[in-house]
Amino acid sequence: MFALKRVLLLAVGLASLVSATSSTGNSVLVVVEPKRQDDFSMFFEGLKDQGYELTFRQPKDEKPLIAEYDVAAFAHVVLLASETKNFAKDITPQSLVDLLRLKTNLIIALSTKQTPLSLLAPEFSLILPPPGTPLISYFPKRDEPASLVPITPTKRDATQIISDTSKPIWFSGVPQALGSNPQLVPILHAPAESFASEIDGGSADALVDSAEKGGEGLWAGSQLSVVTGFQTLDGARVTWVGGVDLFSDELAQKVGPDGLKSGNAAFARDIVAWTFQESLVLRIDKVEHHRVNETGPSELYTTNDELVFNAYISKFNPKQGSWEPYSGINDMQLEFTMLDPHIRTALPPVRSVPGKYSVTFRAPDRHGVFKFVVDYKRKGWSHLHSSVTVPIVPPRHDGYPRFLSAAWPYYAGAISTSIAFFLFSALWLAGEVRESAKRPGKAGKAE
């Protein structure tokens, strides 16, 4: 039964390979309020065109379940129900964290209202302003309300994720202050002149008050993030979007006061590409190690051996839906560790072979159980980790020269002592014979 399911899944996987875009699967669950579903029709159509299979579910529907018997039912989950306070039983902050453990990717939209999802955000090192305080900016001067902010991506934003940085992205929602978690990937920052405040009651005095409280008191400026990614250690990705309207048809079609078209559609596409494991996805295909001038790996290596370590790395190509050798990493390192890295060296790409990274180094003059460790973690990119254990042994008894010219005086000393001993013994015994032959004559004299 299980095997049949596997075969079916494989067949489906092969069939969908033609239009596949994600490296982890095409099934998407969209949780959205039915009355708002039509607002995002362009976003959904775009996903379908890319080959994603969308399943819609109302927040209070019991079915379909996001995970059954600890198996995730969908490869990706989009939670657009940002104002819903009561979800069905199986959508809880805890179950969403479990989904990430099952390597399901999430897009979670937040709103200015306090919901179970906004309570989950602090677990991801996102610090939200108090309820009812959206991002507000009075610049540039425009007809739109102050809470609808055009954001043009800058160099500080995740430029490897955002494909088009020229068009403004219209944003309406809640910003996030970022904690110090290194797994955070801030995708889009708030403009420098923006701040989080109540729309009506946000008087200048209230702002000064909150600024004086310091730290938590004020959410303002470009250190705030409005769209933030987070990559778990397992490689699952979750993106927190400060406002669900970012995906709406209205803002996707919007033309700004200066006649510039909105960048929302492309940006939503970029968010999906990153979150659904299309872009910036790497993997280590295989690693090899052997001695210089040998081809196969060895069971064990000797101290001071010259070793070669090769890693083959692929990057996912979402257009082809295939993995391709990738030689673009220039800052990878190899560590040769026994508790501590005894050797840490650059692992540069080999120009002639795409996707191959190679380094030659001398094993330390130290025996023990060592590991070749590649641990490459960069913001936005999937983490690469590989660890291969090899023993390093001292040279065998016949593996190094035993008699050295420097030691000749010692050898000569030992040999001469032996020869002298034999000569001494021989002469001593000969003398005894002679003496005993003479003894009868001498004996009388001595006594």
Add this chain to the structure above:
Amino acid sequence: MAPKSTPASSETAFNAFNTLWKAYRDGTSDRLKFIDSFLFFLMLSGIVQFAYCILVSNFPYNAFLAGFSSTVGQFVLAASLRSQVNPDNKDEFKDVSPERAFADFALGSIVLHFFVYNFLG
């Protein structure tokens, strides 16, 4: 002894040494002299190896230990042979005949050299 000037004292020392040397040459049996010459050779060999170790290299340290300890061990064995065959010590070694003493010496030396060559390479 009355105080004397330096040349006189050195002369006395020389005289004393001469007397000692003469007494040794005349009063020691040939067998003991033979052992003494063997001991002298071992001492020289040990000094040479130790000087080489200090001045040049102790690099194959096991070789130095083997070579040096072979001279030292052989010296100890020969010295004990000398004290056992010395007729002056007859009272102390009543049970040990000179033949028995030599057999002990030979056996000890063979065992010593066995260890030395094992340790040398």
